[in-house]
Amino acid sequence: MRRRSLLIAVPAGLVTLAACGDEDSGSSNAGDSATPEASATSAAPAPKIVDGPLPAITAGTKFGEKPTVAKGSGEPSKDLAVKTVIAGGGKAVAENDFVSADYLGQVWQSAKVFDNSYDRKTPLIIQLSQDSIIDGWRYALTGKKTGSRVQFSVPPTWGYGEQGNEQAGIKGDDTLVFVVDVQDTFNAKSSAKGKKVPQDDAALPEVGTDTDGKAPSIEVPEADAPKKLVAEYVLEGDGAEVGAQDTVLVQYKGVVWDGGKEFDSTYGRKQLTSFSLQQVVKGWAQGLTGRKVGSRVLIVIPPDLGYGDNPPQGSGIEKDSTLVFSVDILAKM
Numbered sequence: 001m002r003r004r005s006l007l008i009a010v011p012a013g014l015v016t017l018a019a020c021g022d023e024d025s026g027s028s029n030a031g032d033s034a035t036p037e038a039s040a041t042s043a044a045p046a047p048k049i050v051d052g053p054l055p056a057i058t059a060g061t062k063f064g065e066k067p068t069v070a071k072g073s074g075e076p077s078k079d080l081a082v083k084t085v086i087a088g089g090g091k092a093v094a095e096n097d098f099v100s101a102d103y104l105g106q107v108w109q110s111a112k113v114f115d116n117s118y119d120r121k122t123p124l125i126i127q128l129s130q131d132s133i134i135d136g137w138r139y140a141l142t143g144k145k146t147g148s149r150v151q152f153s154v155p156p157t158w159g160y161g162e163q164g165n166e167q168a169g170i171k172g173d174d175t176l177v178f179v180v181d182v183q184d185t186f187n188a189k190s191s192a193k194g195k196k197v198p199q200d201d202a203a204l205p206e207v208g209t210d211t212d213g214k215a216p217s218i219e220v221p222e223a224d225a226p227k228k229l230v231a232e233y234v235l236e237g238d239g240a241e242v243g244a245q246d247t248v249l250v251q252y253k254g255v256v257w258d259g260g261k262e263f264d265s266t267y268g269r270k271q272l273t274s275f276s277l278q279q280v281v282k283g284w285a286q287g288l289t290g291r292k293v294g295s296r297v298l299i300v301i302p303p304d305l306g307y308g309d310n311p312p313q314g315s316g317i318e319k320d321s322t323l324v325f326s327v328d329i330l331a332k333m
Contacts, residue, residue: 035115035124036105036134036178044157047080047139054083054151055108055177063088063149064102066118067179072108072153076175081153082140085179088147093128093185095142098249098272100125100184100331108153108175114168123183125249125333134159141182150180184331186249188270189213192296192328194235199298205257207234207298207326215253215267216296216326220260225322230300231287237294240332244289247276247333257300257322263315274333281306283323293332299325 053076059068063086093099100123104116117124128138136154144150154176156162162172170176191211199206203223208216216234242248249272253265266273277285283301291297303309303320311317 035126036103036137037126037132044135047135047155047158049139050077050079050081051083052081053077054081054153055111057085057151057179062086063147063181066116067104069104069106069111069151069177069179071111072175072177076108076153076155078155080136080139080155080158083151084144084148085151086147086149088145088149088182090146090148090182091185093141093144093146093182094187095138096127096129096187098125098127098186098274098331099141099182100186101141102181102183103178105176105178107170108177112169114165114170114176125331136176137178137180140178141180144182146182146184148182150182151178152180153177186272186330188266188272190251190272190328190330192235192237192251192294192330194233194237194292194295197233197236199232199234201232204230204232204300205298205324207296209235209296211235215265218253218255218260218324218326220255220257220324225257225302226300227302229283229286229302229305230298231291232298233291233295234298234326235294235296235328237292237329239293239295239329242277242288242291242293242329242332244277244285247274248288248293248329249274249331249333251328251330252325254323254325256317257324258318260324261316263317263323272330284325284327287325288327288329291329293329295329297325297327297329299327301325 055070055072057067058070060066102117102123106113126133136158140152159176160170164170164172191213193211196209206219251266255262283305287299301323306323309319
């Protein structure tokens, strides 16, 4: 079982992470939409991938434009039909990556559009892992490069299964057609890419600025810890600002001020994490609110905004510890 991040193992009195927190955060406010999250029965052998048939894209043919897709002609393939409509030149997507993508989904037989991110003007960010997304997406997008437009048709076996998705009007025998514009991809080697900001205050920890995907160094000074929250850019990105209710995808490393001992790190687990700022300790929420995507942020959290006298059991954090974090804000979800 995956080790749960200490970041979200908050003590009694603070909001704990809900089991479905990530799923509700990413994609749609529309009550009748159906994002490609995994169905309860998503477990099927790997499909055979074929070139077609696929319906024509009749309008919105450029990358990033909302496409219009014709109704499917004849019977759809029983296999997974995949076509790279526009070949991008960016990073290759790997299974278990988090992808940022705009997409449109419709039913083959009727051309009914059941969901799209273009109208929401917010890309979907979701992990290409089993039980996180329908298998058709995992198999169709793995190996594709960012900047690519990919069209594919998904039979029920690798979609929503025999139960379909009643909320979206998808029946159990419907084949689905997707057009996906792959904007970006993130994995355990991802780092912030912002501009270096001088770290001139000798009374604060100094954080490394390497962006090679390895854990940055955190040098804690031999000085008294600050009594108030500190949140400073180490690398300043140029993305959107994080709001107090946003969900973010991050890399982070945490150490204790006294002694500088590391107690938690996504780098050590080789796995990114995502969370809502409403579901973490107050110091994290306040420290990241207003910061830009693409940034690395130093956060120094005093006990009253962290774990106080009730740190997570087995964490190695003593009571009333001041905590120091380096946080790379990779994306808003």
